[in-house]
Amino acid sequence: MSVISEKNVRVDSEENVRVDSEENVRGGSVFKDIGADDYDWQPTEIESLCMNCYKNGMTRLLLTKIPFFKEIIVSSFSCAHCSWSNTEIQSAGRIQDQGICYTLKVKTKQDLNREVVKADSATTRIPELDFEIPPYTQKGALSTIEGLLDRAVAGLEQDQPVRRTTDPEVAEKINEFIQKLRTLKEVENEFTLVIEDPSGNSFVENPFAPQKDEALTVSRFTRTVQQDIRLGIRADDDLEEDLDKEPASNNLEAMRNEVLVFNTNCPECNAPASTNMKLVQIPHFKEVIIMATNCDSCGHRTNEVKSGGATEELGTKITLHITDPSDMTRDVLKSETCGVLIPELEFELGMAAVGGKFTTLEGLLKDIKDLIVSKNPFICGDSSTTDRVQKLNEFGEKIDKIMAGEMNVHFILDDPAGNSYLQNVYAPEPDPELTVEKYTRSFEQNEDLGLNQMKTEGYQEEKGTASTS
Structure with a gap:
């Protein structure tokens, strides 16, 4: 044992x-x-x-x-x-708070060399071939895209000698499918690889970091009760309780003047810790929920901000022209659905990369620098290359120049949910360096926010029609 x-x-x-x-x-x-x-x-x-x-x-x-x-x-x-x-x-770590889904458009043979961490709870799909590897049918693997294809071919070939004897027709069809999988390695035609992991512990390399990878889409999702049960973090009878449970109404008035404390585990050492939650009103904006976790065992601290309101009807794009070091003191609320862009650096940060933050502009830039430079796996160990390390270090130096006021750039917060905020230091008068644009979300943005399948009206009519029929 x-x-x-x-x-x-x-x-x-x-x-x-x-x-x-x-x-x-x-x-x-x-x-x-x-x-x-x-x-x-x-x-x-x-x-x-x-x-x-x-x-x-x-x-x-x-x-x-x-x-x-x-x-x-x-x-x-x-x-x-x-x-x-x-x-x-x-x-060897904990199950993440949300599941994760990687969608990669494989266009060249170089894409086959991307490093992949595939957990055993992950589902792998190739939509073009209607091919799927269900969760828990393979052990977790640290490999490449090409390695995943080779592993799938090896699994299909394993019982082919027996099939040729017992059922030659099925064996021939599987052999044809194996040839299609092998053809994918030549990348004669573009194909899509999807890795969806409810535990949040899978990973696909972005070789262009810190720039955005146009071929790779990363999205996070909330697990269903069934997925929690399969991961072993909820009891089987929780499914029946959730189906019978009526949605509870949120008493916001009671939460405004109260700090809620609930028990959790430290994300670093997994020791018992406590998380404090407080509802805060941001002037000239809306209410947000600030959560902070402190661990007495290892001293780890983390904080996160969640929107306290509903998803807005329109998305929000906030653009600040940074022209003075005093801009670093502006308050920033970056929700978990907000992306960050700095056009002068050709930099784009996805919505879920650093989570929700309520800090200053300088604090957010420091978090971005730590994420891209200090905590990047591709600038240390066997994964590092000279060109990549140099490029990332140069990016970190440019961030330092922005914070020191030596470089004027445009800082953009693009939040399709409309729940992000950047302080107007001239409020209630207009800020000459700050612009706020409202826009209609695209179908893909509504899909990422889970709004396309959401129905909020017409239930009574449907219920009456069903009972009549």
């Missing part, structure tokens, strides 16, 4: 490997960054049973973390008796 956590590693076997919390204090975290200089960081070896020949083989475990992503456990099994081998990855 093996027990692995962030505080201790204890493997009961012949090797009797132990890494206690006291050793972690001396040697640092159990999860190490993979780098070219980490010669002393060796995987843990455990003798284990081979499920192919039922003799003892060797399992190697490496506890590592992908910067800008999360901690993972890379495991590799090999058997010296029958030569059977198996590799997989497992998430």
Whole structure:
């Protein structure tokens, strides 16, 4: 039996490997960054049973973390008796608050080299072939797009010899489909790869960071009760309770003067922590919900802002021409649905990249710099290249110049939900450097916000028609 956590590693076997919390204090975290200089960081070896020949083989475990992503456990099994081998990855962190969906338009052979972390709870689809790999049918993998295609081909070919004997017609159809999958690797025609993971623990590389990847779309979604049950974070009987439960009305008056506290787990060390929530009125704007989490165990702190109102009928685009260092003190409310653009730097930040923020313009720029430069996995370890590191460092230097007032740029907040805000220091008079535009959302933006399938009127008529019929 093996027990692995962030505080201790204890493997009961012949090797009797132990890494206690006291050793972690001396040697640092159990999860190490993979780098070219980490010669002393060796995987843990455990003798284990081979499920192919039922003799003892060797399992190697490496506890590592992908910067800008999360901690993972890379495991590799090999058997010296029958030569059977198996590799997989497992998430060592927590299940994320929202699910994630990556949609990639594969246009060139270079796209096949993109790195992919596919969790076992993820669904993989290729719409052009009506092909789908359901969740929990494959183990988690750290691979590339080409590796995912090779793995799908290997899975389909596995039982082909038996099918040719028992059902030649089915075997021939599967063989034709395998040829179609192999043809995709030539990228003669563009195709779409969709990875949808309700746990939020899958990942597809953007090789153009910090610029926007036009071929890659990343969206987050709220899990259904069924998905929570499959992930094991809700009990089976919660489904019936949710169906019978009437929606509760929000008493905003009671929340305005009260700080709500509820228990949660720290996203860094997973220790019990508390989250404070407060409803705040922003002058000349609307109400927002500010949430802050503090961990007494590791000292980790995080804060997030959610809109306290409904989605507006029109989207909002706020453009500020930064001309003076004093602009850095302006208050900014960036909702979780808001994107950030700096045209002079050819930079665009997706809506869910840094979450909701209520800070100053300088604070938001610092968060963007940390996200792109300090916490970027592609400028450290084996993933880094000289050109990429230089480009990202140059981007960080330009952000510093903007904050120091040495570079005048246009800072744009584009929120299709209309719930973002940038302070007008001349209020209630117009701000000569600030423009606010209202626009009608596109179908794709309504789809991202979940509004296309939302029906808010006509229920009584439909109910009456159903009962009459």
